[in-house]
Each structure stands twice: as C-alpha cells, then as structure tokens.
Amino acid sequence: MRGVRQIYPFERPPELDTDDRVRLPVVIVGAGPIGMAMGLDLDRQGISNVILDDDNKVSIGSRAILWSKRALEVLDRLGCSERMLETGVTWNLGKIFFGDSKEPVYGFNVLEIEDQQFPGFINLQQYFVEEYLKEEIDKRELTEIRWENELTSIDQTADGATVTVSTPQGDYKLDCDYVIAADGSRSPIRKMLGLDFSGETFQDHFLIADIRMKADFPTERWFWFDPPFNRGQSALLHKQPNDVWRLDFQLGWDIDREEELKPENVSRRIRAMMGEEFDFEFEWVSIYTFQCRQMDRFVHNRIIFAGDAAHLVSPFGARGANSGLQDVDNLGWKLALILNGKAPADLLKSYNYERVTAARENILNSTRATDFITPKSEISRVFRDVTLELARDFEFARHFVNSGRLSVACILDESNLNTADKDTFDSTLVPGSPAVDAPVTINGRESWFLKWIGNEFTAVYFAEDGENAPDSAAELEKDSIPVRTLVISGQSETGNGVLFDHKGLLRKRLDGQAGTCYLFRPDQHLVARWRAFDLQEIRNAVARATMQQTSGETA
Amino acid sequence: MSKKLRTEPQIKDPDDFYARLIDLHEGLNSVESNSLNCKLILLMANHIGDRETLDEVLNVVRKYRP
Numbered sequence: 001m002r003g004v005r006q007i008y009p010f011e012r013p014p015e016l017d018t019d020d021r022v023r024l025p026v027v028i029v030g031a032g033p034i035g036m037a038m039g040l041d042l043d044r045q046g047i048s049n050v051i052l053d054d055d056n057k058v059s060i061g062s063r064a065i066l067w068s069k070r071a072l073e074v075l076d077r078l079g080c081s082e083r084m085l086e087t088g089v090t091w092n093l094g095k096i097f098f099g100d101s102k103e104p105v106y107g108f109n110v111l112e113i114e115d116q117q118f119p120g121f122i123n124l125q126q127y128f129v130e131e132y133l134k135e136e137i138d139k140r141e142l143t144e145i146r147w148e149n150e151l152t153s154i155d156q157t158a159d160g161a162t163v164t165v166s167t168p169q170g171d172y173k174l175d176c177d178y179v180i181a182a183d184g185s186r187s188p189i190r191k192m193l194g195l196d197f198s199g200e201t202f203q204d205h206f207l208i209a210d211i212r213m214k215a216d217f218p219t220e221r222w223f224w225f226d227p228p229f230n231r232g233q234s235a236l237l238h239k240q241p242n243d244v245w246r247l248d249f250q251l252g253w254d255i256d257r258e259e260e261l262k263p264e265n266v267s268r269r270i271r272a273m274m275g276e277e278f279d280f281e282f283e284w285v286s287i288y289t290f291q292c293r294q295m296d297r298f299v300h301n302r303i304i305f306a307g308d309a310a311h312l313v314s315p316f317g318a319r320g321a322n323s324g325l326q327d328v329d330n331l332g333w334k335l336a337l338i339l340n341g342k343a344p345a346d347l348l349k350s351y352n353y354e355r356v357t358a359a360r361e362n363i364l365n366s367t368r369a370t371d372f373i374t375p376k377s378e379i380s381r382v383f384r385d386v387t388l389e390l391a392r393d394f395e396f397a398r399h400f401v402n403s404g405r406l407s408v409a410c411i412l413d414e415s416n417l418n419t420a421d422k423d424t425f426d427s428t429l430v431p432g433s434p435a436v437d438a439p440v441t442i443n444g445r446e447s448w449f450l451k452w453i454g455n456e457f458t459a460v461y462f463a464e465d466g467e468n469a470p471d472s473a474a475e476l477e478k479d480s481i482p483v484r485t486l487v488i489s490g491q492s493e494t495g496n497g498v499l500f501d502h503k504g505l506l507r508k509r510l511d512g513q514a515g516t517c518y519l520f521r522p523d524q525h526l527v528a529r530w531r532a533f534d535l536q537e538i539r540n541a542v543a544r545a546t547m548q549q550t551s552g553e554t555a
Numbered sequence: 556m557s558k559k560l561r562t563e564p565q566i567k568d569p570d571d572f573y574a575r576l577i578d579l580h581e582g583l584n585s586v587e588s589n590s591l592n593c594k595l596i597l598l599m600a601n602h603i604g605d606r607e608t609l610d611e612v613l614n615v616v617r618k619y620r621p
Contacts, residue, residue, distance in 0.1 A: 379589075386593040396601040 005127055008056050008134075010148040013165075015172035023175040024050055025339050027163055028182055029151050029189060032059065033126065034307030034324040035182035036133035039143040040078040041332030044455055045522075047339055048142045050174070052165060054150035058130035061284035062210045065123050065240055066318035069111070070409035070434060071325040072118040073524070077454045080132045081118070088122030089239050094221040096401055098388040100228050105391045106398050107220075110406050115505055116437035117448040121221075121318070121406070123240050154179060154192055154303065161302045177339060179303045180331070182324075185291075187309035193300060199293030199363065202314065204374050205251040207287050209266050212243050213280035223403040225373075225388055229272040234373050234403075244283050247273065248315075250374070257287055290314040292363045292370075298327075299352045306331060311359035313366040316373065316404030323362050326410055327355050333455070333522035342481050343546040350417050350547065358410040365405045372402035409434040412525055419519075419528035419541040427511040435524045438505040444493065449506055452499060454524045457483040457542055461533050462512035465491040468498070472535040481542055483519070485533075488512060521545060560611040 015022065026042055028035045031053035042049045067075075067084065075081045092111040095104040110120030137143045152171070153164040160177045181189040190197060222237040224230070233250035240246060249269055251260060259265060266285055271278055294311040298304060307324030331351050337343035375381035390397035412418070412432035421431060429436060437450045453460065459476065461469060473485035487498045490507050501507050510518055517533040519541050520526055528541035566572050580588045603609055 379593075382589055383593050383597075386590055386597065390594060390597060394598075394601075397597060400597070 005058055005131070008145075008147045010056065010168055011146070012169055013146055013149065013167065013172060015165075015174065016167070016170050021173065021175055023160070023177075024048060025177050026050075026180060026335065027052065027161075027174055027176040027178075028180045029053075029163075030181070030183040030307075030309070031055075031130075031134075031145050031147070032182060032184060032307070033064070033129050033133060033321050034328060035180070036130065036137060036145070037075065037078055037080075037325055037328045038180055038182055038306060038332065039137055039145070040080070040133065040140065041328050042336065043137075043140045043143040044078065045332055045336030046142065047336050049144075051137075051143065051145045052149045052151050052163075053145065053147055056147040058127045058134070060127070061286060062208075062240060062244065062246065063126040064129075064318075064321040065125055065238060065246060066322070066407075067122050067124055067129065068318060068322040068407040068409075069116070069118045069120055070407070071322040072122065073434070073437070073450055074325045074329045075129075076117070076450070077329075077524070078133075078136065080129075080136050083132045084122060084124055084129060085118075087128055087241050088124035089219055089241055090119045090122050091219045091221060091239070092120045093218070094223065094403075094406075096388075096391070096398075096403060097222065097224040097227060098385075098391075099226050104222075105388055105401070108398070113436065113509070115439055115503065117450060118437070123238055123246075125240055125244070126321070128241070151183075151188065154189060156302050159302075177302065178335060181303060181305045181309045182307050183309050185308040185312050187305070189303065190295070190305065190309055193303065195300065196296055197293045197312075198296070199291060199312070200367075201289060201291045202370055202374070203253040203289075204370075205253065205255050205257070205260075205287055205289055206315075207249045207251055207260060207266065207269070207285070209247045209249070209270060209285050210240070210283040211245055211247065211270065211280040212283055213245060213274075213278070214243060215245065215274075225384075225403075227273075230269070235273065236403075249273075251287070255287075261285060261287060288315075290370075292367050294356070294359045294363060296356075297352055298355055298359075299348045304331065304335075304348065304351070306355075310355070311362065313362050314370050316369040317362075317366055317406055318404070319362040319366055319407045322407040323358060323410070326358065327351075329523040330355055337481065337546055343548070347547045350415060354410075354412050354415050354417075357412075357414065361410065362407075369402045369404045373404075417521070417527060417545040417547070419544055421529065423529070423531045425511045425516075425529060427509060429510065429526050431526055431528060433526050435518075435520055435526060436509045438501065438509055439503055440488075440499040440506065441493065441502050442499055443496065447499075449499065450524060452486055453520045454522060456522050457481065457545070458520045459483050459485045459533070459538055460488060460510075460518040460520065461485055462488045462490065462507065462510075462514055462516040463498070464514045465489070467514075468495055470533045472533070475535060476538060479539065479542070481546055483538060483542060490514075519545075558611065559605065559608040560615065562615075 025047050026049040028051040031051045039049050039051045095107045098105045150166045152166045155162045161179045162175050219239050224235040236248040238246040298310045306327040313319045334347045375384045387400045418431035469485045469487050476483040489498050493500045517530050519528045527545045
C-alpha cells in the first residue's frame with residue numbers, strides 16, 4: 001500500500017512568542033478540501049484567514065474520487081481546476097449491469113448539455129485535490145495553513161470567538177470574528193458545542209479496494225446489481241488516474257470485518273470480478289458503513305459549519321465533497337460582505353437556509369439510492385429486480401433505476417434572496433439556478449462564459465449588434481456593493497471586454513434576446529433577470545440578495 | 556373523494572379481461588406471480604403518468620392496508 005505522500009512540517013506560530021493577541025476575521029478549522037477551498041474563496045474576497053489542522057499531511061487513501069461539474073466550476077473560480085482536469089479522468093458515461101448478463105441493461109450520459117468547459121465528472125483521488133488546493137494557498141497572501149495546530153477549545157463572545165490551539169511547542173489563543181468548522185464528519189467542534197447530528201446509520205458494509213492495474217476498460221462508471229461475482233449484492237467500478245481503479249463491493253450487514261479485510265480475501269473478490277489471471281497491486285483497502293446525517297442549523301452565532309461537519313451522505317451519488325464545495329461557494333461572498341460591513345449578519349441566515357435545504361435534498365437522494373441498492377423488504381427487492389428487468393426493454397423503467405443520483409448543482413429556487421421573474425424566459429434556468437456555461441470568444445480568444453462571472457455581482461447584458469454597455473452600468477460599478485456589467489454580443493466582436501457568443505449557445509440557453517439582463521450572485525447563481533437593463537431594478541435585486549434594510553427608493 | 560381517478564366502470568367485456576389477467580399467472584408460483592404483478596403495476600403506472608392520479612391510486616389502496 002502507498003504511504004504518506006508528503007509531510008508538511010510544523011512551523012512555530014508567532015503567537016507562541018508574543019503576548020499580543022491578533023484578531024483575525026476568520027479562523028477555519030480543518031485543512032481538508034472544504035477548509036482549504038474556503039480559505040481560497042475568502043482570500044479572493046480579500047478576507048484574511050488562518051486554517052488550523054491537527055495533522056501534517058493530506059488525506060491518506062483515495063477517499064473522495066468523484067468531482068462534479070459544479071464542484072469543478074467552483075474550483076475553477078478558485079484557480080485550482082486546471083491541474084485537476086490535466087490529471088483527472090474525465091467521464092460522462094455510465095453503465096448499469098444486472099444479474100448474469102455481460103451486456104449492460106443500459107447506459108447513460110451524465111452531461112445533459114454539451115459545449116461546456118467541464119465534463120459531468122472527473123475522477124481524481126482526494127489527496128491530489130488537496131495538494132492542488134494547498135499549492136494554490138501557498139501562492140496567496142491572505143490565507144495561511146497551520147499544520148499540527150489542533151483546536152482544543154472554543155469560546156463564543158458577543159462579537160466573535162476565541163479559540164485555543166495546541167501545538168507540539170505549546171498552546172496559544174486566537175481571537176476572530178467567525179470560526180468556520182470544516183473539521184469533518186466527526187467534527188470536534190460540533191462535539192465541543194454539544195450540537196445535534198441527527199439521521200440514520202445504514203445497516204450495510206462496503207469494501208473499497210483501490211488497485212493498480214493495467215486495463216483497457218473504457219472510462220465509464222460501471223454499476224452491477226446482483227452480479228455473479230457478488231451474489232445478492234452490488235458492485236461499482238471507477239477509473240482513477242495513474243492506472244488506479246476503484247472497486248466497491250457491497251458486503252451486507254452480517255460480516256466478519258477482519259476476515260474480509262485480509263489481503264487474500266480481498267484478492268479473491270477482485271479475481272472473481274476481473275478474472276483469475278488478473279495482475280494488480282493494492283493502493284488502499286477499506287471497509288465502510290455509511291450514515292445520512294445533518295445538523296439542524298449550520299450557523300451557530302459566530303461558528304459556521306460546512307462540509308461533512310454539517311452534513312453526511314452515503315457515497316452513492318458523489319454528494320459529499322461536491323456539496324461541501326457548494327457550501328464554500330455559498331458562504332464566501334456572504335461572509336465577506338458581512339465582515340466588510342456591507343451586509344447585515346442576517347445574510348448568514350440565507351447560507352443556513354440554502355445549504356440546509358441542499359443537504360436535505362442530498363440526503364433524500366442518497367437515502368433513496370440506498371433503498372434501491374439495498375432493498376429493505378422482500379417486496380422492495382421484487383420491485384427493484386422487476387424494474388431492472390423492464391429497463392432492458394423500456395426507457396421509462398430506466399428512470400426508476402437508482403444506482404446513486406449523481407451530484408448536480410443545487411437550484412436555490414426557494415431562496416428569498418431571489419427576485420421573482422416578471423417577464424417570461426424560455427430557459428432551463430430559474431432564479432436560484434447556477435449559471436449555465438457556454439463557449440464564447442473575447443478579443444479573438446476562445447473562452448467560457450463562466451470564467452467571466454463570479455466573485456462579485458455581475459449583470460450580464462445581451463446587447464443589440466454594435467451596442468456597448470448601457471450608460472448606467474458605470475454607476476453600478478461605483479455602488480457600495482458594486483455590480484460589474486458584462487456585455488454579450490451575438491453578432492460580432494464589438495469591443496474590448498465584450499463576450500462574443502459566437503455559437504449563439506448563450507443566447508439560446510438564457511433566452512438572451514437583445515436587451516435582456518441576467519443578474520448573477522458572486523457564486524454564479526442567477527438571482528434576477530429582466531427584459532431590459534434597469535438601474536433601479538438591478539439595485540433593488542442586489543439589495544434583496546444581500547438582505548439590506550432598504551433597497552434604493554423602495555423599502 | 557376522487558378528483559382525477561376514474562372509478563366508474565371503464566373496461567369493455569370485464570369478464571374477458573379478468574380471465575386474461577388470471578390466465579397471465581397460469582402455472583406460476585407465488586414468487587413468479589408477484590414479479591409479474593409488479594411489472595403490471597409499473598407498466599400501468601407509467602401509462603397513467605399523471606402524478607396526481609397516481610397519488611390518488613396510492614391513497615385509495617392505502618385504505619385497504621390491513
């Protein structure tokens with residue numbers, strides 16, 4: 001098995017040598033993918049932060065391996081997607097197998113809309129993602145990771161929190177305005193505060209065997225229900241970079257854990273699946289059970305929970321790290337506005353509402369997938385098997401087959417930050433949807449729409465041929481919460497900074513008739529749209545999206 | 556009260572349909588019949604399609620649960 005990738009040495013924090021207490025805007029606890037992405041997002045918003053981690057290395061073993069399109073878009077905004085795409089294995093196709101047949105029941109494509117920068121998924125070991133995030137943090141001025149700095153206690157005050165940190169060379173205290181708990185599923189902070197984490201543990205075991213092998217299987221997600229090599233159970237195969245493959249075997253509830261983990265027994269399973277003459281080495285083997293749990297509230301005054309610390313799902317559907325990254329996306333800009341005194345602390349209620357809702361949706365999807373994969377009653381198993389039988393012949397039945405509803409971006413359509421449509425739009429987007437990508441060119445160079453929105457409020461304006469930004473756009477840039485205007489031209493390259501929708505796909509996907517204006521939040525979610533560019537409407541929508549007391553002329 | 560679910564007689568020659576339904580299960584044991592019934596349910600449910608009607612069906616049948 002592979003050892004630890006790299007040790008990040010402990011560095012003596014300056015607080016150990018001074019009595020002056022520094023006050024930081026944000027302390028993040030946990031240097032996993034969520035904590036590090038959080039640091040980078042705040043960095044991008046100009047907010048200093050320190051990330052504390054009790055360990056001195058990235059995660060061991062492959063762990064999270066599927067990174068969704070939306071997660072990649074978030075990581076792209078944070079400057080980390082390029083290397084992920086280079087190293088990761090891109091896939092869009094999945095196949096479902098059932099019983100003895102070597103022919104799949106059917107195949108599916110997870111990327112519903114073509115011509116976007118990112119694929120439906122890439123597969124990449126978690127430690128690579130953590131390394132890329134760390135390297136990006138090393139380049140940044142405002143974010144610092146402190147390895148072997150363990151949070152041992154936390155005290156909330158009226159306007160902040162004080163954390164006590166234990167290191168190999170002594171303890172110190174840090175004062176901050178907010179603490180972000182990204183300290184994982186066993187969250188020590190959640191336990192210190194005695195907070196709930198309700199849900200259920202599923203009575204089932206799964207064996208993960210990540211192995212190195214040379215194989216020329218296509219780069220697809222293969223899922224088996226009741227295969228001959230794992231009777232009555234399920235199995236999953238995924239490709240990872242560097243000839244690493246993930247095999248995931250359902251084992252059932254009543255097993256001898258130690259026995260199952262013996263290399264000869266794991267090998268026997270693998271050979272039954274892949275063939276007797278099969279050559280491979282182990283990369284990582286683990287048996288897991290899973291839980292679906294979430295906190296009732298993610299915001300507890302000055303302590304904000306994100307990622308697995310706040311919500312936990314089964315791995316089917318890849319909704320763990322991918323939803324954690326959407327927590328980051330949702331929280332960064334809101335916290336920055338609050339810390340900069342531009343929005344009331346109440347804006348955090350919308351983080352709570354939007355992400356608690358998303359977590360419920362993820363848990364619902366995850367639980368339903370689990371119930372399909374592991375039927376809980378005799379009749380449930382009959383329906384499951386009948387559905388798979390019918391799925392060979394009828395498309396309708398394929399829609400019932402659930403081997404994990406793969407993570408898609410969360411649509412925040414119930415959020416009260418949105419301004420309801422007054423006009424009608426022939427688009428799949430509704431207020432609350434994340435923006436849809438499309439190819440564009442700018443100054444003759446090919447690019448992607450999503451690269452040009454985000455980090456701040458952006459008004460996307462579909463211009464008449466030859467037209468530039470409306471005059472009032474310059475005023476919006478000077479507002480206390482500035483709005484940048486991005487002009488989309490459908491006809492030609494009309495000017496500097498104008499995006500040319502050369503394939504007409506943006507116009508099609510957003511129903512962008514000339515004069516149309518879409519307002520996107522800093523996390524690229526649509527928040528309002530109109531058939532005209534109206535200064536006051538945009539200001540009202542921004543005020544609503546940032547929970548201002550008054551919104552321009554109207555209260 | 557049913558709103559969308561039609562419960563007045565719909566099927567022409569009901570004796571014939573009933574006989575065919577029973578005939579479908581001819582010679583099968585209860586496991587096999589159960590599986591066939593589930594196929595019937597899924598095919599018919601998809602044909603109905605309308606969620607309100609389907610929810611009404613479920614609610615009507617729920618009342619017969621022992």
